[in-house]
Amino acid sequence: MKHPAQRPRPIEWRLMGVAILGLSLGLLFAAPVQAADTASFEAAFGEFQRANSGIDAAIDAAAERFAVLSAAAPGDPVLLAYSGAATAMRARTAYMPWKKLGFAEDGLALVDKALALLTPAHDAALYHGTPASLETRFTAANTYLALPARFNRHARGAKLLDDVLANPLLASAPLPFRGAVWLRAGSEAIADKRPDDARRLLQQLLSSGAPQAANAQAKLKELAS
Numbered sequence: 001m002k003h004p005a006q007r008p009r010p011i012e013w014r015l016m017g018v019a020i021l022g023l024s025l026g027l028l029f030a031a032p033v034q035a036a037d038t039a040s041f042e043a044a045f046g047e048f049q050r051a052n053s054g055i056d057a058a059i060d061a062a063a064e065r066f067a068v069l070s071a072a073a074p075g076d077p078v079l080l081a082y083s084g085a086a087t088a089m090r091a092r093t094a095y096m097p098w099k100k101l102g103f104a105e106d107g108l109a110l111v112d113k114a115l116a117l118l119t120p121a122h123d124a125a126l127y128h129g130t131p132a133s134l135e136t137r138f139t140a141a142n143t144y145l146a147l148p149a150r151f152n153r154h155a156r157g158a159k160l161l162d163d164v165l166a167n168p169l170l171a172s173a174p175l176p177f178r179g180a181v182w183l184r185a186g187s188e189a190i191a192d193k194r195p196d197d198a199r200r201l202l203q204q205l206l207s208s209g210a211p212q213a214a215n216a217q218a219k220l221k222e223l224a225s
Contacts, residue, residue, distance in 0.1 A: 037069070041079075044069055048086055056093045062086040070110075077117040078132050081139040084110030088143055104147060111140045115160075129174045138164050138181060145188065161185055179210025186219055195223055 044065035050058035063086035070076065070083040088107025091100040114136050122132040137160045144157030164170060164181055171178075182205040189198035202216040202223075210216075 037072075040065070040069060044082070048082065051086070051089055059086070059089050059093055063090055075117065076132075077114040077122060077136040078139070080117065081111055081114035081136045081143075084108065084112075084114060085139055085143045088147065104151065107143065108147070108151065108153065111143050115140055123169060129172075130177050131169050131173065134164055134167060134169055134173060134177070138177075138184075142184065145184075158188065161188065175208060175210050176212075178208065179205050179212040182208075182210070183212045183215055183219070186216065190219060190223065198223055 044062060047058045047062035047065055051062045063083070066079060066083040066086050070079040073079055084107045086107070087110060088104050090103040090107070094100045094103055118133050118136055122136070125132040141157045141160035141164065144151075144153035144160065147153055161181075161184060165185055170181065182201045186198045186201035186205070189195070189201060199220065202220050205216040206213055206220075
């Protein structure tokens with residue numbers, strides 16, 4: 001999928017992460033974890049979902065919970081990616097410009113590190129059926145694409161999203177994850193004024209029966225208007 005040169009975007013402090021796109025709590029770690037750790041992850045991700053839905057009061061809790069989880073498992077790229085995404089989200093509510101910049105840069109550094117941790121072994125590491133490599137790259141793509149243009153990450157985010165779409169492992173990932181990827185890619189195609197790509201991706205989502213069908217229908221209506 002080709003992308004035009006990066007378009008100007010308004011300076012906005014928001015993060016359209018996987019929660020907005022309809023992912024369930026059936027996510028993954030880089031390796032199986034104990035039940036207590038799974039419960040801790042789901043609590044952290046619950047806060048992440050709430051923050052992504054626009055509840056600013058949940059942002060700090062999400063960032064703090066994922067920071068603790070990541071510190072306990074520093075080699076886990078998934079936890080590190082979510083820690084970075086939640087940290088970057090803190091820029092949304094920071095008042096002082098230097099704090100906004102600091103949270104965004106700290107979050108990006110963590111996401112960059114998560115990507116650097118990936119090895120071929122993470123293609124096989126599953127939790128609830130999704131490879132850690134795909135979850136990490138998709139979380140990174142969402143983070144990069146949501147940040148203001150001044151950070152110059154849009155092109156890398158688009159490339160990561162394309163990589164996830166083209167990865168053969170996506171075909172065997174759980175349907176909610178695939179639906180989230182198709183919806184995000186379709187939304188980007190609309191924003192990039194690539195209506196044919198957008199329709200193809202959104203129709204693929206609808207045909208699959210993914211739980212994001214209502215979102216896809218809304219996007220298709222947007223294209224038709």
